[in-house]
Amino acid sequence: MMFQLDLKATPFNLEHTLRCGQVFRWEKTGDWWYGVVSDEAIKIRQIGGALLFQSFPDRVSIEFLKSYFRLDDDLSKILGEINRDEHVGAAIKALNGLRIIRQDLWESLISYMCAAHVSIPAIKNVILNLSKGLGKEVSFDGRVFYTFPKPSDLAEARLEDLKRCGLGFRAERVLEASKKVNSGDFGLETLRGMSYEEARGELLSLSGVGHKVADCVLLFSLDKLEAFPVDVWMKRIILGFYPRFFTADFVERVLARRSITPREYEKISSFGRKYFGRYAGYAQEYLFHHKRSEKLYQG
DNA sequence: ACATCCCCTTAGCC
DNA sequence: AGGCTAAGGGGAT
Numbered sequence A: 001m002m003f004q005l006d007l008k009a010t011p012f013n014l015e016h017t018l019r020c021g022q023v024f025r026w027e028k029t030g031d032w033w034y035g036v037v038s039d040e041a042i043k044i045r046q047i048g049g050a051l052l053f054q055s056f057p058d059r060v061s062i063e064f065l066k067s068y069f070r071l072d073d074d075l076s077k078i079l080g081e082i083n084r085d086e087h088v089g090a091a092i093k094a095l096n097g098l099r100i101i102r103q104d105l106w107e108s109l110i111s112y113m114c115a116a117h118v119s120i121p122a123i124k125n126v127i128l129n130l131s132k133g134l135g136k137e138v139s140f141d142g143r144v145f146y147t148f149p150k151p152s153d154l155a156e157a158r159l160e161d162l163k164r165c166g167l168g169f170r171a172e173r174v175l176e177a178s179k180k181v182n183s184g185d186f187g188l189e190t191l192r193g194m195s196y197e198e199a200r201g202e203l204l205s206l207s208g209v210g211h212k213v214a215d216c217v218l219l220f221s222l223d224k225l226e227a228f229p230v231d232v233w234m235k236r237i238i239l240g241f242y243p244r245f246f247t248a249d250f251v252e253r254v255l256a257r258r259s260i261t262p263r264e265y266e267k268i269s270s271f272g273r274k275y276f277g278r279y280a281g282y283a284q285e286y287l288f289h290h291k292r293s294e295k296l297y298q299g
Numbered sequence B: 001a002c003a004t005c006c007c008c009t010t011a012g013c014c
Numbered sequence C: 001a002g003g004c005t006a007a008g009g010g011g012a013t
Helices: A014-019 A062-068 A075-082 A086-095 A105-114 A120-134 A151-155 A159-183 A188-193 A196-204 A211-221 A232-241 A248-256 A262-296
Strands: A003-006 A026-029 A032-037 A040-047 A050-056 A137-140 A143-146
Touching: A003 A062, A014 A032, A014 A040, A014 A262, A032 A143, A040 A137, A050 A137, A075 A086, A075 A262, A086 A262, A105 A120, A105 A159, A105 A188, A105 A211, A120 A143, A120 A151, A120 A159, A151 A159, A188 A196, A196 A211, A211 A262, A232 A248, A232 A262, A248 A262
Parallel strands: none
Antiparallel strands: A003 A050, A026 A032, A032 A040, A040 A050, A137 A143
């Protein structure tokens, strides 16, 4: 059945939230966004202060969506705290209502492992291929969707099948991590009770998870809003907007090279956490999407 | 122990 | 249209 979630003057913008590159399972057709969330096919649209949605097999509740879109976050307060200068201020002005999504932990771990050195359009295809090959088919609204594979589905997959989904050199790492999660050797759910540093340490023990992937998992599915993921875009944004917080030598060196070392990552990421504070992850997402949308809407 | 260099698949984009 | 780059990470040196 069709549900309506009343936003009650809560700042929220569905477009910015689904377009900003944090999730890979949503596509817009006409007025509706279609996606797959926790084994459900779902469609959703925003009309003013209301969210309309319908899912199949009809188990997505209003409460679930409130949690998924983090509607309990006091966004006005968060944006007030991170609004430290004209750069992030411009992003907030342009993207007000963008929210971090609270993603499924298992799916975000695998998704961001797959995202290593891959463009966003290509990530979406990899995730879709994995779901087509190893997930469950769900028909809804005259379309076919595929749920995200379970740990056992991926753990029991053949390496060649994963590579055929477009995982490339990430296939071995994804397979190994899936086996560890599936066997209980890696306690994914135990991360929930840990601090940012503790959980990050655990995630880094997985082959295929470095600082960037760990920060994405921490931010997007472990409620660590202080996490500040630094990819190639954020590297340029931070060193471009805030060079005065680094030595000229550091800025020049890091901008000149393709990839950054763990130490360089830590310098940039910890700057973000200190400069923007406990909600640094929100600042990251606003800066990231604002910079990228310049290109996306160019032509 | 720590840092740097080099390699890794694949595909979308210019 | 071929080259470059991509929400990086691991391993050798």
